[in-house]
Amino acid sequence: MNDSVGYRGRFAPTPSGPLHFGSLVAALGSYLDARAARGEWLVRIEDIDPPRCPEGAASTILRQLETFGLEWDGSVMWQHTRDEAYQIALDQLIQLGLAYPCSCSRKQWQGFDIYPGWCRDGVCDPTKPVAWRLRSDLGERPIRWDDRLFGAQQFDPAELGDVVLKRKDDLWAYQLAVVVDDAEQNITDVVRGLDLLDNTPWQRQLQSALGLAQPRYLHLPLIVTAEGQKLSKQNLAPALAEDNHGVRQQLFQALQALDQTPPQDLAAEPPSTQLHWAVANWSLARLSPTAHRLTPLLHPSGD
Incomplete structure (x- = not known):
């Protein structure tokens, strides 16, 4: 790690499809770790494999991050360049x-x-x-x-x-x-899935x-299905919610998956309020290394 550089984290998705709940947890963990350290949080689109990257997927991912209040610093880096x-x-x-x-x-x-x-x-x-x-x-x-x-x-x-x-x-x-x-x-801290x-x-x-400088690493526990499989695009994980209620519920559930024990009334609050609480209360000590088994909690409409 380069000590002359302040904390710089990143989220680097492959645009092979929209973000799902597992990718939200990874993005949120890296975001909170950066913001709690008063650091920068960057976004990089890892689009070096065009056959796996359908048109429009990258813009969908960026829109999803914005919808969940995960605002990045600077310009997006595109690997195809x-x-x-x-x-x-x-x-x-x-x-x-x-x-x-x-x-x-x-x-x-x-x-x-x-x-x-x-x-x-x-x-x-x-x-x-x-x-x-x-x-x-x-x-x-x-x-x-x-x-x-x-x-x-x-x-x-x-x-x-x-x-x-x-x-x-x-x-x-x-x-x-x-x-x-x-x-x-100049990434100093890599926060990503196990x-x-x-x-x-x-x-x-x-x-x-x-x-090259070597960043610190924090590998987050995986989100797995009821059958114990990693939640992923390959096993048809559903895309993140788009409606206000669904977004608030899923962001709250992602905080729970990161073992941050948010107060229950926070679930009804908009992303900005949830993230303000989460940054102020981010605790790596609370984070368990155990995989989080997904229960039937992903209902974008809130039904």
Whole structure:
């Protein structure tokens, strides 16, 4: 973390569809942590995968954030404009011997838990398109850090595999893009869902290799369905409410999911009032590491 920079947090959704309750909890947690620290809260649209990003989804997400009172600082960063920055970072990794081209398909190594590194010493099939992978066995390892909720963490990135940095279709992969953009925006604190905790070792390895500042991390417990599945767009989580009553109820329920114990009468208040209370009373000490099981509480109309 760069001590010369005040707190700078961010919310960085992929515009593959509208925000749902799980993404609201993640956005709210990062927002409250930033505002309680009198810091800045930025928004970045991670739209580096156009096939997954239907037209209009990004503008819907931004409108949803505004509807729930989650106002961001500065301009929105769009990853689709950042090709040059990502290429510079990849070139640096190549020069360091930490990135290599790979022609292997997932089907070829489907019998392995992780990619076996067949192309580390040369492309297996020069006639095929190549992806670029990180040499996770050569960078800093093991990776250690203290998560602000889950405590001391230690991973060996080599046991997680050589993650893709640039895909065969020339699209940039998440791991490289997120590291480059966090550095560009001087992000000091990353607050996000627990499902991304095991991505952190690759990201810290990349930060170390590229000489970038390393933010603090706070991974939030996940919102799961009654069956125990992570609430996500993939399992058809419903979009957030749009009507006033539904918005107030869901914002209040998101505060409850973050274990902030808001007073019951706050549920009827507008987002500005709820957020004013939540910023003043934000407490990481109250936050439980246990996943929050979603009960039938998402009824946008209030029925």
